[in-house]
Amino acid sequence: MKDAMKLLENYKKIRVVNKVLNIAPNHMKMKVNHYALVETFVDAIISANQEGCIVYCNPAAKKMFGYQEEIIGCDITILMPERYRLKYQIGMTKYINTGLTRIMGQTIELVGLKKDGIEFPIELSVSACMVDNRYFFTGIIRDITERKCTEFKLLESNRKLQELSIKDSLTNLYNRRHTFHVMEIEFNRAKRYQKSLSCLMIDIDYFKNINDLYGHPFGDKVLVHFSSFLLNMIRSTDIVSRYGGEEFLVILPDVDIKGAMDFAERLREAVSKHTIEDKERNINAALSISVGVSSFTDSTLNKEEIISQADKALYEAKRSGRNRVCCIQTCKTV
Numbered sequence: 001m002k003d004a005m006k007l008l009e010n011y012k013k014i015r016v017v018n019k020v021l022n023i024a025p026n027h028m029k030m031k032v033n034h035y036a037l038v039e040t041f042v043d044a045i046i047s048a049n050q051e052g053c054i055v056y057c058n059p060a061a062k063k064m065f066g067y068q069e070e071i072i073g074c075d076i077t078i079l080m081p082e083r084y085r086l087k088y089q090i091g092m093t094k095y096i097n098t099g100l101t102r103i104m105g106q107t108i109e110l111v112g113l114k115k116d117g118i119e120f121p122i123e124l125s126v127s128a129c130m131v132d133n134r135y136f137f138t139g140i141i142r143d144i145t146e147r148k149c150t151e152f153k154l155l156e157s158n159r160k161l162q163e164l165s166i167k168d169s170l171t172n173l174y175n176r177r178h179t180f181h182v183m184e185i186e187f188n189r190a191k192r193y194q195k196s197l198s199c200l201m202i203d204i205d206y207f208k209n210i211n212d213l214y215g216h217p218f219g220d221k222v223l224v225h226f227s228s229f230l231l232n233m234i235r236s237t238d239i240v241s242r243y244g245g246e247e248f249l250v251i252l253p254d255v256d257i258k259g260a261m262d263f264a265e266r267l268r269e270a271v272s273k274h275t276i277e278d279k280e281r282n283i284n285a286a287l288s289i290s291v292g293v294s295s296f297t298d299s300t301l302n303k304e305e306i307i308s309q310a311d312k313a314l315y316e317a318k319r320s321g322r323n324r325v326c327c328i329q330t331c332k333t334v
Contacts, residue, residue, distance in 0.1 A: 043142050048076045050096055050135035052089075064143055066115035081113050095128070096135055104128055112141065121148045168242040170220060171227035179241035179249055180303070186239075186253050187303040190296045197296040198260035200250040201310035202230075202267075205288045205322045207246035214283055225276050226287065233267055247314075249307070257295035257329060264291040264325040272323060288323035290314060295329060 044061030048054050052075050062068055065079055077085040095101040103126055112122040123142040128135055166178035174182070183199070190197035204210075204226060211219040223246065230240055230248060239251040252260055268289055276285050292314030294306050309329060317326035 041140075043140050045138065045140055046076070046079070047136060047138045050092070050137070052076045052092065055136070061141065064114075064141065065112065079113055081111055081119055084111065092137075109144070112143075120145050171224055171242050173227050173231075173248070174239060174241040176241060176243055176249075179239065179243070179251070182239050183251055183303040183307065186251055187296065187300075187306065189253070191300075195296075196254050196256040196259075197306070198252040198255045198257060199294055199306055199310050200248075200252070200260065200264050200267075201243070201292040201294075201307070201314040202248040202250065203290045203314055203318065204246040205290055205318075210285060214278075214281075214285065218278055218281075218283065218285075221278070222276055222285065222287070226271075229271070229274065230267070233270065249310070255295075257293065257327060260293045260295055261325060261327055264293050267291065268323065268325055290317040290322045291325045292317055293325060293327040293329075295327075297329070 039058055041058055041060055044064045045056070045058040046054060046061050047056040054071055054074050054076055057067070057071050062071065065071070071078075077088060080088060091101055091103070095104065103124070105125075105127065107123060107125045110122050110124050111119050113119055121144045123144050124139055126137055126139045128137050130136075166174055168175045186197055189195060204222065207219065207222070210222055223242075227240070227242070227248070230250070234240060234250065237253055239253075241249050241251075243249040252263065255263070268291055271287050271289050274287060276287065277283060292310045292312065294309035294313060296306060300306060313326045313328045316328060317324050320326065
């Protein structure tokens, strides 16, 4: 905002000087002062006639765009990427014919093009005046590369902070808190549009034994490996989270109880055929999982009930011997 106010202030100064030139008795002295002002201006100042031919560039403009005196007489479009040139020409033609444009007197952000072909972000303010029934345009240009870099870094930092707030640091899956938020959205959608919605509660069998036998670093490796394995098994619309410890929750939008049971069984079978290795320690650990399945029904009161039903089904799967899939809503264990 300060930059914009400063730019507008400078712009007004130049217009005031131009007006004074027309009425001052000692206009030659004022003209010299005006020239000195624009020549030492820290921002680029470029003037062009209505044909787009550049008639003036201050030193800051030459430095900014990488030109010397050869820029005088060139078409103004050499200072902009080719993809913007047609739009500029259409806009200028419209202004010359109708006096209508969105940029005149405004400060806008555009992309400039240096002599060496490098594009960079700029802030531009343009004014127009008539001399002998011909338009002349003067633009004040500021290189905002540094500001844009700062803005990008800030946005990236905010994005990373947002990601940290919803992701589990070990597995990079969604955390429990974010999963409740997603489940709330999916539950409301299923209830409103009478869509199917299921969830799986998954537990890695005998995970404590893995930690005790091979150590916690290998246990962490198992969690990371299983998380990746799980992500490769689901659809892009499904949501996976680390619910806590060795428990994982999978939300399956638009999947009924039968589809959820079928998927859970495919997952269980695939895991049972899989091993995790640590070649340096000569470890080749087999895994199995227990899965509890639940689904949205007309009598389901809230998202917590779906998760609770899946949790109860998981308990039943573990009580029945582990390495199996259970759904208490259908009284089925496989």
